[in-house]
Amino acid sequence: MIIVKVTYTVKPEFVQKNQENINLFMADFKKLNTNDFQYVSYLGGDGKTFVHLSHYKNEEIQKHLLQIPSFLSFQKHRDESGLEGAPQIEVMQLVAASQDLFKH
Numbered sequence: 001m002i003i004v005k006v007t008y009t010v011k012p013e014f015v016q017k018n019q020e021n022i023n024l025f026m027a028d029f030k031k032l033n034t035n036d037f038q039y040v041s042y043l044g045g046d047g048k049t050f051v052h053l054s055h056y057k058n059e060e061i062q063k064h065l066l067q068i069p070s071f072l073s074f075q076k077h078r079d080e081s082g083l084e085g086a087p088q089i090e091v092m093q094l095v096a097a098s099q100d101l102f103k104h
Contacts, residue, residue, distance in 0.1 A: 008087035025070040
């Protein structure tokens with residue numbers, strides 16, 4: 001299992017557009033209709049910091065998702081928007097979960 005947490009802060013005027021771009025790639029992710037990954041995006045209390053938490057069953061599904069055109073477009077627009085600092089990328093390890101993350 002691969003778990004990645006990405007945290008970044010956008011300028012206030014880009015928050016709405018970033019949310020729209022996230023919704024676009026999430027719609028494409030949902031169309032895959034697979035249990036091989038979980039991807040969640042959050043907006044922090046400051047109203048401009050986003051946290052993306054992704055759980056991938058394996059490297060194959062991770063590579064596939066990261067190449068989906070709407071996801072690549074989201075990243076491009078996010079990075080070109082003038083972030084308040086570089087995105088923080090953290091690879092994490094699962095300790096415990098209240099349910100199975102990947103149903104067989």
